Each structure stands twice: as structure tokens, then as C-alpha cells.
Amino acid sequence: MHAVTVREYARITTGPMAVANGLDQATVSDVAFDWVCKESERLRKAGAGLVQLEGRRWLRLDNYVGVLQAPDGTRIEILPKTFDEGDDATQARRLLQKMLQRCLHLEPRISAPTGLQVFDGPLTEWVIQQFLAALDTLVKRGLRFDYHAVEEERRFLRGRLLVGRQLRQPPGRAHYFQVEHKVFDADRPENRLLRSALDKVCRQAKEAGNKRLAYELAHQLLEIPPSRDFAKDFAQWRSDRLTAHYRPVRPWCSLILNEQNPLTVLGDWTGNSLLFPMEKVFESYVEACLRRALRPGQTLKAQAASRYLATHDEQPWFQLRPDFLLFDDGATTVLDTKWKRLDANRGNSEDKYGLSQADFYQLYAYGQKYLGGCGRLALLYPQTATFREPLLPFFFNDQLRLDVMPFDLTTGQVVCDDWL
Template sequence: MRHVVVREHARLTTGRIDGAGSLDVASVPDSAFDWLCKESARLRAAGAPLVELHDRRWLRLDNYVGVIETPCGTRIEILPKAFDGADEAPRARALLRRMLSRCMEVKPRESGPASIETFDGPLTEWVMRQFLGALDGLVKRGLRFDYHAVREEQPYLRGRLEVGWQLRQPAGRAHLFQVEHDVFDADRPENRLLRAALDRVCRSAQHPDNWRLSRELATRLAEVPCSRNIAADFRRWRDDRLLAHYRPARPWCSLVLNEQSPLAFAGHWRGHSLLFPMEKLFERYVEVCLRRTLPAGTTLKRTPSSRYLCGHRSEQWFQLQPDFMAQRDGRRWVLDTKWKRLDAALDNSREKYGLKQADFYQLFAYGHHYLQGAGELLLVYPKTASLPQSLPAFDYSDTLRLWVVPFDLEQGRLESAPVGEAWPAAPAA
């Protein structure tokens, strides 16, 4: 299997590349190139193109991160474009795994930093490892059994006789009993989903540790039937205290089975591929980290949608949905995340740090409708070497101010923000 490592927005070609190549340029076989074109055309119809075709020899990847495995056996690992330097690939790979762990809300004792850093397999193998680890701990604590009714035909009487069914028996089957009884076993929605996910991992795992553990667990779950309706079983998944030890396994099970319950963006798994749109992953990661670091008394609301841009004939048009709204001691802040690299050195009226005018119009509308034109807005970008700290404030008016704030991806916190005494104060304009 050929393994190609690039980062988002990289260019792929079928020809030879001068030099050793880089994370921004790579060569793939003709079969992989053609498959990417066809797959992107299929996804484009759903509004989510995978690649952009530059010409007959070049493709440019979109902003997805993760792993793509083509039918010809080429594995393309796409990393976040967050670092520079010789160690960019290992740092980006560890960052992506850390972001997924945080977004899945996995506790450190279940997936600590050491396991994230030391496992050097591809992302799909790492996801399978997390699922198998959670399932192994669940099985050791014991599967949850339950009673369920069974109607069947038996040559002996067991449980309750179904009189109506029995009277309708043909004469040649009068010696058989139509009975209904309760069975106490592991055939319940949660276990059926875990068995379905385990079967998929058994077929896909290539890492020796994953292969061995998946086979061991398969023997423990051999008596559990596989789920026939994954969506319906996820809706019936219970989360009471008797199933508390099932909670760590659910997000990984959901991800393996291509369900989108643990994350609104969840991944796209086709065959052995697993992709995430980086904007949604960054937005979710910022939310989870903020909820951990915000001081007591501060509330964070995700995607408020109570305001509209304008009214028309007694109707409200163009709903305004910022990413977050924070509130503390009667003050409110509107936050919007943007996955883009800014450059603080581009401090001039022509390049404007790489900021987009449309984003400022968008935040201006948020400020007037959610803050009534008085307060502070935050545009959150990833922290990079070119954006180490907040930019000077942007003043819409004497009462409405916008801050461009970097978010430290490795530390999981805002570098500086004007959100009160518990957050570091932003630099003065």
C-alpha cells in the first residue's frame, strides 16, 4: 500500500515532482487520481466537493482532514495546515487526534496524551484503537442483559400459551405449541450496535494490536446479534445510570458506523476512509475547550438564532447565526470562528492581515442585532507563528468593537480576549 502524507489544500498530480516533494505537493498513481475525480463529482452533487480539478494533471484538495484510501490501495493522509517547520507532520497528526478526542468528549484517563502522541498508525487505525479500548473496558465490566419477549413454536409448553394462535393451528400441527416467553440475554440495541461496529473493525484492522484485540473481543460478543437497523438502534440507546459504563464507547461506535450523533459534522467513512471538514472540527474544538476553561458564572450558547437581518411584510428574513454567544455578569460577547491562517506582518490597508471584508460585514450585523450596537465581538482564528497574539481592536463605532483573537490549538485556550477578569485582557488598541 502506498502512503502519501499531505496537508489540506495540497496539490496532487500523476506526474513526477521536482525534488523530494512536500506536504503541499505530492504524486499519486493514475488510478487514485481518477478515483478522486469521480468521488469528488459524486460529493459535489451533495454540496461537499472533495477536490478541485485544476487541469488534467493537477488536483487541489479541499479543507477536509483525515484519511482517504482509494480502491487501488493508495492511502492519502491529510493533516491540518496549522504548523510550519521540519516537525510539522508529527505535530499536525497529534493535533488532529487531540482535537477528535476533545470533540468526542473522551476523558483523559480513557485516552490520555501519551496514547495520542505515541501511536504512529494512520487515523483510521487510531479511531479503531480508541473504539476497541473502550469496548474492552466495557466487556470487562460486563455486558448489560435484558428481558425481551419471544414468540415461537415449540414441541413443549414454555411460558404462556397463545390460545388464539393455537386454535388456528392446522390439524397436522396440533402437536406443536404456540408460546410466548421472556428471554434474558444480551440482545439489546446497545450491544447490537457494538457488535456491528466490531465486525467492521475486524474486517478493516491492519495494525497487529488492533487485529488481535478485535478477534479477542469478537469471541466475547459472538452470542450478540448484529444490528439490522443502525439508525433505529441508536435512537433506542439508553443513557441511564445502569448503562453509564457504555458512554465512553458510544462516540467511537457511532463514528465507526458512520452515524453523526457524537459530532454534528462527524466523519465520512467510505471503505477505510475517514474525513472531517476542518472548519466544523475547529468550531467544535473551540466550543469544547471554552466550556472547560470559562469561569463559573459564564454561559456559552452555541449558534444562537433569535435574530434576523431584516423584516419584510411582517416576516423575518435572513437569520443571523453566530457560532457562539458568551454571557457573564450581564455582559455579552459574540464569537465567530474562522479556520484560516492570518499574518500579523501584513499590517497595511491593502493586505489587511489576510482578513476578509465579508467577515467584518457579518460580525457588524451580529453586533447590531445581538448586542444592540454596544459591546465586543470576537473573531477567533487558529494561533500560528504568524499570528502569535491578538490584533489591535477594530472599532465599528465608539460602542461596538471587534477583536481578532488567536486560539492556541495545543493548549486549548484563547491566547487573549476581552471577556472579563477571568480571561486574559486583550492588548490595548
């Protein structure tokens, strides 16, 4: 299996033309190249293009991160483009893993020193490892059992006799009883989903430690039937006191079975492919970090949708959805996140640091509709080597101010001492 590690917006080529493989460009097989083109076309019809064509021999990746695995076994690992100094794939991979854990609202666990080492395999193997570790802990604490009704035919009476079905028995089977009774076992929605996810992991795990643990757990869950309807069973997943120890494993189960998770929008996990839109990962990561930093009296609301840009024929049109509203003792701040690299050295009237005029129009509309034209707005961009400090504030008017600030991905904090 040929493995390639690149980062967002990298260029991919194929054929006899040799290029120096790195995080910004790489060579793949003809089969993998054609497969990526077809997958991109399929996804583009659903509104999520994967690559852009550059001539006849080059593809440029979009801002998705994760792993693509072609039918010939070629694995393309795509990492976030956050570090400028050198091609440090390990550092980028660890940062992505940290962001995904925080996005999935998983609390860090204290384990043995060897367990504290960051897994340095591909993203899919890391997801499998996290799922197996959470499932192993769950099994050791004990699976939840439940009562459920069973209708069957027996030679003796057990439970309730189904009179209607019994009367319809043919004469030759009158000695059999049609009964309904309850059994107490592990056949419940949560366990069925875990069994289905584990079956998928057993087929796809490549790392030796993951395969060993997967088959050990499969032996313990052998009596549980797999889920026949993922959506229905996820809807029936209980989150009460008795199933509190199931919470850590659900996000990983959701990723593996491809429930409609806000982070995964690219369809099925085909083979070992798993992709995340980086702007959504960044937004979710910022939300999780901000919620941890809130002071008493502060409230953070995500994806507010109570205002519209205009009214037409007494109907509201063009809904405005800022990423976050921060409420602090009566004061409201509008926050929006953008996964884009700014350059503080390009602060001239032509380059404008790399800022987008459309983003400023968007923030101006938020300020008018959510703040009444008076208050404070903020744009958060990832911190990079060329954007380490907040820019000087922008003013739409004397009372409406916009701050453009970097967000430190490593510490999970806004780089502005007096902001939060």
C-alpha cells in the first residue's frame, strides 16, 4: 500500500513526471488519481467539491482534512495547513487529533504513561484506537441489559398465550404454543450500534494492536445482534444516569457508522476514507474552547438564527446566522470564525491582510440586525507565523466596532488578554 501525506490545498499529480513529494505536492498512482477525480465529481453534485483541476495532470485539494483510500490501496492523508516552519506532519497530525477530540466534547482521560503518548498513525487508525479504548472501558464496567418482548412458538407455555395466533394453528400443530414473553439481555439500541461499529472496525483495522483488541472485544459482544437501522437506534440511544458510562464511546461510534455528524459531511466511510471540512472543525473547536473559558454570568449561543436581512411581502428573507453570540451581563458580542490564513505584513489598501470584503459585509449585517448598529463584533482566524497579534480595530461607525483576532490552536485561546 502506497501512503502519501499532504496538507490542505496540496497539489497531486500522476504519471511518469517525477515530483518531489512533500506536504504541498505528491505523486499518486493512475488508479488513485482517476478515483479522486470521480469522487470529487460525485461530491460536487452534492455541493462539496473535493479537488480543483489544474491542467490535465494536476489536482489541487480543497480545505478538507482526513484520509482518502483509493481502490488500489493508495492512502492519501490530508493534514491541516497551520504550521509554517518546515514540513512537520507529526505536529499537524497531533493538532488535528486534539481538535477532533475537543470538537466531539470528549474529556481527556488520565491513563498510564504509555497511554499518554500521542498515537502517530494515520487518522483512521487513530479513530479506531479511540473507539476501541472507549469500548474496552465500557465492557469492563459492564454492558447494560434490558427487558424486551419476544414472540415465538414453544412446546410449553411461557409468558402470555397469543390466543388469536393459537386459534389459527393448523390441527397438526395444536401441541405448539404461540406465546409472548420478556427476556433480559443486552439486545438494546446502544449495544446493537456498538456491535455494528465493532464489526466494521474488525474489517478495516490494519494496526496490529487495534486488530488484536478488536477481535477480543468482538468475542465478548458475540451474542448481541448488529443494528439493522442506524438512524432509528441512534434516536433511541438513552442518555440517563444508568447509561452515563456509554457517553464517551458514542462520538466514535457515530463517526465509524457515519451518523449525520456535523463534522463529517462527505458521505460514506468508503474503505478507510474519512474526511472533515476544516472550517467546520475549526468552528466547533473554537466553540468548545470558548465554553470552557466562560466566566460566571457569560453565556455563549451557537448558530443564532433569529434575524433576517430583509422582509418581503410580510415574510422574512435571507436568514443571518452568526457562528456565536456572547452574552455578558446584558452586553452582546457577535463572533464569527474563518478558517483562513492572514498576513499581518500585508496591511496595505490593496492586500488588506488577506481579509475578504464579503466577510466584512456579512459582519456589518450581523451588527445591524443583532446589535442594532451599536456594539462589538469579532472575527477569529487561526494563529500562524504571519498573524500572531490582533489587528487594529475596524469601525463601521462610531458605535459599531469589529476586532480581528488570532485564535491559538495549541492553547485553545483567543490571543487578546482583555477580550474574554
